Amino acid sequence: MRTSRSTRTAAAIATAAATVAALIPLSAAASAATTSAAPAAADGSYQGLPNGTQQAKTLVIGIDGTRYDKLLTADAPNLKALMAAGTTATSNLYANPLAPTLSGPGWSTIATGAWPDKHQVKDNTFTGARFDLYPDFATRLENADPAASTLVIGSWNPITANVFNGRADLRIPESENDPKTASDAADYLAHGNPDTTFLHFDEVDEAGHAHGGASADYLAAIHSVDALVGQVVQAVKSRPT
Numbered sequence: 031m032r033t034s035r036s037t038r039t040a041a042a043i044a045t046a047a048a049t050v051a052a053l054i055p056l057s058a059a060a061s062a063a064t065t066s067a068a069p070a071a072a073d074g075s076y077q078g079l080p081n082g083t084q085q086a087k088t089l090v091i092g093i094d095g096t097r098y099d100k101l102l103t104a105d106a107p108n109l110k111a112l113m114a115a116g117t118t119a120t121s122n123l124y125a126n127p128l129a130p131t132l133s134g135p136g137w138s139t140i141a142t143g144a145w146p147d148k149h150q151v152k153d154n155t156f157t158g159a160r161f162d163l164y165p166d167f168a169t170r171l172e173n174a175d176p177a178a179s180t181l182v183i184g185s186w187n188p189i190t191a192n193v194f195n196g197r198a199d200l201r202i203p204e205s206e207n208d209p210k211t212a213s214d215a216a217d218y219l220a221h222g223n224p225d226t227t228f229l230h231f232d233e234v235d236e237a238g239h240a241h242g243g244a245s246a247d248y249l250a251a252i253h254s255v256d257a258l259v260g261q262v263v264q265a266v267k268s269r270p271t
Contacts, residue, residue, distance in 0.1 A: 068221070076222035079200045082179035084225040091262065092140065092228070093255055094133065094186065095235025097243055104252040108260035129153070133186065137193045137230070141166040156192045169196030171226055181224040185211045185232035194228065208233045212258035216265035229262065231255050 074081030093109075098120055101109065129135035129146035130153070138151040144164040146152055151159045165173070168180040182194040183202045190201035204211045208231045215229050237251035 070221075074223065076218065079181055079218055079222045079224060080179045082223040082225040083175070083177045084179075087224070088226045089219070089262075089266070090226075090228045091259060092137065092189075092230045093234055093259075094137075094230065094232050095238045096252065096255075097238075100243060100248065101252060104249050104256070106252050106256035108256045108263060109252075112259075112263070133235075134188065134192070137186075137189060141193045141228075143167065154188065156188070159192070161195060165196045166194045166198070168194055168198040168226060168228065172197035172199070178225045179223060181215075181218055181222075181227045183211050183215050183218075183228070184230040186230055189228075189230045206232050206236070208255060208258055212261045215262050219262065220265040220268050231258060 068077055070076050070081070123131060123136070124139070124145055125131060129151070132154050134154040134156055135146045135151045138149050138156075138159070138161075139145060142149050142161070142164040149160055149164045161169075168182060171178050172180055180198040181200050181202075182190055182198045183204060184190045184194075185204045185206050185208050187203040187205060190203045194201060202214055204214070211229060211231060215227065218224060219227065233255050234248070234251045237245070237248045241247035
């Protein structure tokens with residue numbers, strides 16, 4: 031049985047938990063990319079997701095609990111290809127007294143761009159959170175351009191229930207099911223037309239808590255999630271534009 035997320039940490043969030051990839055321009059014509067996809071609605075929406083309006087798209091992939099040093103030694107060809115084609119860097123992570131390195135504060139910082147002394151998420155209960163003052167980036171995009179299409183899919187349910195709790199058009203909780211997170215994301219990216227997408231994978235963090243960051247199980251989890259990242263990236267590449 032997996033341990034309760036309220037007792038788990040995400041110590042490596044700022045160093046390697048988030049891989050950000052800017053996607054190629056996509057068009058609304060991709061809504062019917064394959065015959066296996068659900069048909070798009072007359073307004074171009076796809077399975078509850080509004081049709082996007084932006085030419086430049088953004089995909090953010092968060093991989094919880096991933097140690098940068100272990101990623102470098104892991105069998106992770108898809109992540110390493112993204113790293114090689116872009117910019118890779120480590121950064122410092124806050125600690126006490128701002129907040130301990132828990133998932134709630136960490137992902138709130140990534141989503142809002144503010145430290146815990148501002149967004150006020152100090153643990154995984156989210157008590158006292160000030161997302162009204164420091165909203166997630168999907169909400170900021172919606173506020174700036176309500177016609178934008180924003181999608182959030184999270185293996186850890188508080189990602190969609192608490193961290194991105196604002197104006198994202200569609201939020202899908204996956205109850206710690208990384209393969210479902212990847213398959214749903216691939217479906218929407220291949221056949222829908224989101225402008226901004228955020229994904230959260232949890233398997234690596236689970237392996238770290240269960241077996242330790244120096245274990246073979248941890249490296250195997252990185253390899254497993256890397257394959258899911260490849261599935262998501264392939265969905266983008268499958269689009270006609």
